[in-house]
Amino acid sequence: MTKRILTVDDSRMMREMLLLVLKEAGFDVVQAEDGEHGVEVLEQHGADVIITDINMPKLDGFGFIERVRAGQSHRATPILVLSTESEAAKKQRARDAGATGWIVKPFDAVKLVDAIRRVSA
Amino acid sequence: MDAFESIKVTFFQECDEQLAELENGLMALEAGDGDGEVINAVFRAVHSVKGGAGAFGYEDLVKFAHTFETALDLMRSGKLAIDADAVRVMLRASDVLADLVHAARDGGSVDQERCDTLAEELTLLASGESKPAAMLEPEEEEDSFGFTPLQIALDDTPAPSGRWRIKFKPHQALYAKGNDPLFLLREVARLGECEIEMDADGVPSLDALDPDGSYLSWTVYLDGEKAESDIRDIFDFVESDCDLVIDREGAAPKPVVEIVPPVAATPAVAAPRAVAPARAEPEHRDEAEPGKAAASAGGASASAPPAATIRVDLERVDRLIDLVGELVINQAMLAQRVGETGAVERSSSVALGLDELEQLTRELQDSVMAIRAQPVKSVFQRMPRLVREIATATGKQVRLVMEGEGTEVDKTVIERLSDPITHMLRNAVDHGLEGPDERIDAGKPAEGTIKLAALHRSGRIVIEVSDDGRGINRERVRAKAIEKGLISPDVPMSDEEIDNIIFLPGFSTASAISDISGRGVGMDVVKRSIQALGGRISITSQPGRGSTFTLSLPLTLAVLDGMVVTSAEQTLIAPLTTIIETLQPKDGEVHRMGPNRAVLSVRDSFVPLIDVGVSLGFHETPTSPTDGVILLVESEGGGRAALLVDAIQGQRQVVIKSLEANYQRVEGVAAATILGDGRVALILDVDGLVAQRAADNRTSDPIPLAKAG
Numbered sequence: 124m125t126k127r128i129l130t131v132d133d134s135r136m137m138r139e140m141l142l143l144v145l146k147e148a149g150f151d152v153v154q155a156e157d158g159e160h161g162v163e164v165l166e167q168h169g170a171d172v173i174i175t176d177i178n179m180p181k182l183d184g185f186g187f188i189e190r191v192r193a194g195q196s197h198r199a200t201p202i203l204v205l206s207t208e209s210e211a212a213k214k215q216r217a218r219d220a221g222a223t224g225w226i227v228k229p230f231d232a233v234k235l236v237d238a239i240r241r242v243s244a
Numbered sequence: 245m246d247a248f249e250s251i252k253v254t255f256f257q258e259c260d261e262q263l264a265e266l267e268n269g270l271m272a273l274e275a276g277d278g279d280g281e282v283i284n285a286v287f288r289a290v291h292s293v294k295g296g297a298g299a300f301g302y303e304d305l306v307k308f309a310h311t312f313e314t315a316l317d318l319m320r321s322g323k324l325a326i327d328a329d330a331v332r333v334m335l336r337a338s339d340v341l342a343d344l345v346h347a348a349r350d351g352g353s354v355d356q357e358r359c360d361t362l363a364e365e366l367t368l369l370a371s372g373e374s375k376p377a378a379m380l381e382p383e384e385e386e387d388s389f390g391f392t393p394l395q396i397a398l399d400d401t402p403a404p405s406g407r408w409r410i411k412f413k414p415h416q417a418l419y420a421k422g423n424d425p426l427f428l429l430r431e432v433a434r435l436g437e438c439e440i441e442m443d444a445d446g447v448p449s450l451d452a453l454d455p456d457g458s459y460l461s462w463t464v465y466l467d468g469e470k471a472e473s474d475i476r477d478i479f480d481f482v483e484s485d486c487d488l489v490i491d492r493e494g495a496a497p498k499p500v501v502e503i504v505p506p507v508a509a510t511p512a513v514a515a516p517r518a519v520a521p522a523r524a525e526p527e528h529r530d531e532a533e534p535g536k537a538a539a540s541a542g543g544a545s546a547s548a549p550p551a552a553t554i555r556v557d558l559e560r561v562d563r564l565i566d567l568v569g570e571l572v573i574n575q576a577m578l579a580q581r582v583g584e585t586g587a588v589e590r591s592s593s594v595a596l597g598l599d600e601l602e603q604l605t606r607e608l609q610d611s612v613m614a615i616r617a618q619p620v621k622s623v624f625q626r627m628p629r630l631v632r633e634i635a636t637a638t639g640k641q642v643r644l645v646m647e648g649e650g651t652e653v654d655k656t657v658i659e660r661l662s663d664p665i666t667h668m669l670r671n672a673v674d675h676g677l678e679g680p681d682e683r684i685d686a687g688k689p690a691e692g693t694i695k696l697a698a699l700h701r702s703g704r705i706v707i708e709v710s711d712d713g714r715g716i717n718r719e720r721v722r723a724k725a726i727e728k729g730l731i732s733p734d735v736p737m738s739d740e741e742i743d744n745i746i747f748l749p750g751f752s753t754a755s756a757i758s759d760i761s762g763r764g765v766g767m768d769v770v771k772r773s774i775q776a777l778g779g780r781i782s783i784t785s786q787p788g789r790g791s792t793f794t795l796s797l798p799l800t801l802a803v804l805d806g807m808v809v810t811s812a813e814q815t816l817i818a819p820l821t822t823i824i825e826t827l828q829p830k831d832g833e834v835h836r837m838g839p840n841r842a843v844l845s846v847r848d849s850f851v852p853l854i855d856v857g858v859s860l861g862f863h864e865t866p867t868s869p870t871d872g873v874i875l876l877v878e879s880e881g882g883g884r885a886a887l888l889v890d891a892i893q894g895q896r897q898v899v900i901k902s903l904e905a906n907y908q909r910v911e912g913v914a915a916a917t918i919l920g921d922g923r924v925a926l927i928l929d930v931d932g933l934v935a936q937r938a939a940d941n942r943t944s945d946p947i948p949l950a951k952a953g
Contacts, residue, residue, distance in 0.1 A: 133288070133292070134292050134295065135254055135258050136251055136255040136296050137295065137296065137299075139250075139254050140299065143247050143248075143251065178291050178292075179288070180284070180285065180288065192420070198420070199420070199422050200422050201423070201424075202422055207291065207295040207298060218421065218481075218484070221421050221422070223423055223481070224481045225481065228295050229298040229299035229300075229301075241427055241478075242422065242423065242424070243427070
C-alpha cells in the first residue's frame with residue numbers, strides 16, 4: 124500500500140522539493156505550511172510518516188510534534204525533523220518533544236527516502 | 245524546465261518574499277514597533293533563505309545568511325538589545341543578503357568588500373554580548389540521520405574474532421517517539437546474515453499489560469565482518485531510548501547500566517511476532533501493522549490542502565485579456581449591426597439579450613483585468629533600500645514613509661512604475677532635501693522625511709513623492725532656463741509653470757553633477773516615458789517647505805472608457821476621465837484673443853478653445869464653435885481646455901491598441917481602437933493637446949480660428 128507522507132514546512136520551495144523527491148520515490152504526499160496547518164492536515168488526511176521543519180510561523184516544529192504526540196491518532200507515527208540546524212540542544216529538544224529522527228538540510232534525496240524507509244514498514 | 249529548475253525558480257521567488265519580509269520587519273523594529281513576533285519573522289526569513297541556499301549549494305549565501313542568523317538569534321533570545329544601531333547594521337546586512345540572492349540567481353557578482361564588512365559588523369554585534377558568535381556554528385559533518393554524532397572508538401583488535409552480539413532492549417520512550425524495533429532489526433538484518441533471538445519473558449499476563457509498555461528485548465548475532473560503526477549508526481538516534489550492548493560473541497560483556505527489568509516490552513506492534521529465535525528476512529516489509537493500516541486507509545492520493553492562490557504564466561493571462569478584448573469589439577459590432585437593421589424592437593428579446601450580453605462582456609472584462617491587478621507593494625518594497633543608499637551616498641538623513649502599498653494596478657503598469665518612482669525618489673533625496681546642518685539652521689529636524697504614496701483617483705493610479713526639503717528655488721530655475729535658452733526672458737510665468745521647467749529637456753540645476761541624479765537622465769526623460777503610457781507628471785513646490793511630485797497613470801493599459809466624437813468626419817475617442825462636462829457654446833461665450841486664438845467663457849472663467857480637427861491636422865478651416873460641441877476637459881496639471889468637435893456619438897468602452905507598437909507616435913493622439921463597425925478610431929491625448937496649445941501661446945505659430953459666429 125502506498126505510504127502517505129505529511130510534510131510540514133513554511134517554505135514553498137522546500138515543500139516542492141520534498142514533493143518531487145517523495146513522489147518520485149512512490150509515496151503519497153500531503154503538505155502543510157506550518158505546525159497548526161500540519162495538525163489540521165493530519166486530522167483530515169492522516170499520514171504514515173511525518174517530516175517537519177522546526178522554524179515555522181504560528182506553531183513551530185517542537186510544538187507541532189508535541190501536539191501530534193499528545194493526540195491519540197498519531198502518537199506512534201514516525202516524525203522526522205528536517206532542519207538546517209544541527210545543534211545538539213535543539214535535537215535534544217526535538218527528541219524530548221517526541222521526534223523519531225533528525226535530518227539536516229540540505230537533504231540528500233536518497234538518504235531522505237532511506238530515512239523514511241528506516242522508520243516505516 | 246525540469247523539476248529541479250522549477251524548484252529553483254520557486255526558491256528565488258520565495259527569497260524575494262522573504263527579503264521583503266525581512267526588510268519590513270527590520271523597518272518595524274527601527275521604528276520601534278516590533279514585538280517578539282516581528283523578530284521571529286525576521287529570523288525565519290533569513291533562516292529560510294539559508295535553508296534553500298544550502299539545498300542549491302550557494303555557499304557564499306549560506307555563509308552570510310548564517311552570520312546574519314546568528315546575530316538575529318541573539319536578538320530573538322533577548323541577548324542582544326534591539327537598538328537603532330544594531331537594526332541599522334541589520335538593514336544594511338539585509339541589502340547585502342539581497343545582493344547575494346540576486347547574484348546567485350543571475351550569476352552576477354557581489355561587492356565582496358561590502359559583504360565582508362557587514363559580516364564583520366554582524367559578528368561584532370553578536371560578540372558584543374556574552375555568548376561567542378560561534379554559538380550557532382554548524383557542528384561537524386555527521387550522519388544525516390543522527391540526533392548526536394557518535395564518537396566511536398574503532399576496535400583496534402586485528403581480525404574479527406567472532407560474530408557480533410547485539411543486545412537491544414528498547415525503553416518505552418522509544419515506542420513513544422514512533423520508532424519500532426522491527427525496523428531497527430530489519431536494518432541490522434540488511435547488513436548481513438543474522439540470527440535474532442527475542443526475549444519475551446517480561447511480557448505480563450494480559451490483564452497486567454500496559455499497551456504502551458515496553459516488555460521485549462532482542463539479541464542479534466551478526467556476521468563479524470561488519471564494522472561496528474555500521475551497527476551503531478542504525479541505533480544512532482534511539483541510543484538514549486534503549487539499552488544497547490554491542491560486543492563479540494564469546495567476549496566478556498561490557499559493563500552496562502541495565503535498567504531493572506522494566507515491566508517489559510512492546511506495544512501492539514511487535515508483540516505478535518514473539519517467535520524466537522527467528523531468522524529475519526532481509527526485506528520484510530509487508531507485515532501490516534494495525535495502527536498504520538488504519539492510518540493509510542484513506543486510499544487514493546489525497547490532494548495537498550486546498551490552495552488559496554494559483555500561479556499562472558503571465559502569457560496565458562495576456563492571451564485571455566486579448567481574447568476578451570476581441571470579444572468586447574465583437575459584441576459591440578454585433579450590437580451595432582443588429583441596431584442598423586432597424587428590425588429589432590427596443591423591448592424585443594433580441595435587444596434584451598444583447599443588453600445582457602453587453603453587461604456580461606463588461607463584467608467578464610473587469611474580472612479578467614482584475615486577474616492582472618497587483619498591489620504596488622512589489623515596486624514600493626524596493627524603494628527603502630534605494631533611499632538608504634542615496635542617503636548614505638549624499639550624507640543626508642532620510643526617513644521614507646510609504647502609504648497605500650496595497651493600491652492595485654494592472655501588472656503591465658506596475659512594471660513601468662519602477663523607473664519613474666526611482667527617479668523621483670533620487671531627485672527628492674538629492675535635490676529636494678537639504679543636508680542635516682542646513683536643515684537644523686532652517687529650524688527643521690536633521691532627518692528629512694520623504695513620503696511615497698499610492699492612491700486611486702478618478703480611474704487612475706496616482707503616485708506622490710513628497711519631501712520636506714527646501715522646495716524649488718524658482719529664481720534659480722528660471723535664470724538657468726533662460727541661460728540655457730529654454731524659455732524666453734520676456735514671458736511672464738506662473739510659479740507652477742516655473743516649477744515644471746524641470747521637466748524640460750536639457751535642464752539640470754545641480755551645480756556639480758552628482759553621482760546620484762546626474763546620470764544623464766533628467767526629469768524630461770521620466771516625463772516622456774510616463775506620457776508614453778498615457779500618464780502625466782507634475783510638481784508642486786513651496787519654497788522652504790518641500791516639493792511634491794505627482795504622477796498619474798491609467799489603471800490599465802488595455803481598456804478605456806471613452807466618449808465617441810466626430811471631428812472633420814473622423815471618429816475620435818476622448819477619455820471619459822478627462823471630461824468634466826460637455827456643452828453647446830452660444831455666440832457670446834466665445835471670445836477671440838487676437839487673430840489665431842479664442843477662449844470660451846464657462847460660467848465665471850475663461851478656458852482656451854482648441855479645435856481638435858485643426859490641432860490634429862484633419863482640416864485647415866476651423867469649425868465654427870457654435871456649430872460644434874465643446875468637451876470641457878481637465879488635464880493632469882489641472883489646466884482646463886475646451887475641445888471643439890463636430891458632434892458626440894456616444895459613450896463606449898474601447899480596447900486600447902497601441903499606436904507606437906503598430907505604427908508610430910502621433911502628437912495629440914494617445915492610442916487607437918477598433919470600433920463596433922470595424923473602423924479604427926484614434927484616442928485623443930487630452931494632456932498633449934492642452935500642452936500643445938499652451939506651448940503655442942508662447943510661440944508665434946499661427947493657429948487659425950474661425951470667426952465666432
